[in-house]
């Protein structure tokens with residue numbers, strides 16, 4: 001508890017800065033839906049203040065209020081006083097978790113999700129359960145959460161098994177970079193990992209993919225296990241520093257946000273699309289055409305946490321054959337936010353429904369996005385609404401266009 005209180009003291013001045021202007025409320029996806037001051041961003045600022053001063057005790061009521069946050073950073077980006085509301089929420093969740101620990105949370109985020117081999121076995125069991133139809137039965141009998149459908153069919157083999165520790169540059173070498181393989185990409189979207197590595201290699205990068213990396217740490221930080229998440233992030237950064245790479249590349253917006261905000265050394269952390277567009281500048285002449293109408297969804301951890309919005313759009317617009325259609329509210333959260341959808345399914349679906357309506361408005365055949373959890377959420381929403389629209393990472397499209 002002491003460590004969290006110390007951190008809360010460090011951010012105490014943030015509480016004083018709130019001028020109650022309400023700007024944060026106007027951009028909060030949760031407040032847009034439920035209009036309650038207690039779940040609005042400034043309500044969370046005061047909740048955290050009361051927690052830190054001891055005016056209220058941590059407990060299930062406080063925990064429920066704090067769980068109503070996507071950590072989307074919309075409020076933090078807009079606040080004229082520079083209050084980082086999402087960080088206060090993370091700290092407050094950590095305080096509550098330390099005082100009133102949840103055994104389920106500890107089992108999942110501290111015991112399983114920190115041990116890649118154990119996590120592998122659990123995902124293997126899930127995959128087997130899907131194959132034998134057990135998950136479907138469990139869901140129908142009400143033993144599994146409503147969000148189980150988001151998982152889709154898990155691919156047969158995680159990307160980790162197919163990727164070597166070093167992938168050579170297949171054109172003249174220009175850089176030696178590290179590739180961080182995030183959990184969701186590894187287990188849910190191995191094709192995204194293959195596309196990223198192949199594109200980097202094709203554009204002149206030797207790609208280092210160490211076997212001993214772990215989760216980036218965000219799921220732990222978001223679920224009350226802040227210290228564990230920070231340790232995981234530090235562990236990953238140390239591994240890549242030792243690998244003597246020039247840059248660390250992530251194709252998951254949440255991983256790049258977490259690792260870039262956790263770094264204290266010299267190693268630069270990049271989102272894969274921005275690295276490719278800024279540093280490698282691919283040539284789009286005479287490439288394969290992708291004849292599709294495409295729109296783009298901004299992941300919060302890319303657009304708000306890292307201010308990256310133009311490079312993915314540039315890439316998509318430069319792909320031959322693409323008809324790019326900007327969607328209204330492209331920067332609005334999709335409501336997934338990792339574990340938020342599991343804990344707050346109904347609210348998550350209300351937010352998702354707005355996003356799906358915006359996608360539908362564009363008439364696009366494909367939505368591109370740079371985050372695997374957004375991909376899961378959007379795919380689920382599109383199928384829930386009976387829309388035949390694909391979801392893909394921009395680098396899958398680039399790999400296709402380059403013939404890789």
Ligand code: SF4
Nearest residue numbers: 018019021022024079
């Ligand atoms: S935008 Fe910032 S200053 Fe304004 S009410 Fe929200 S937290 Fe307070």
Ligand code: SF4
Nearest residue numbers: 028069070072073075
């Ligand atoms: S981080 Fe997002 S969901 Fe959480 S309070 Fe801020 S705007 Fe609302």
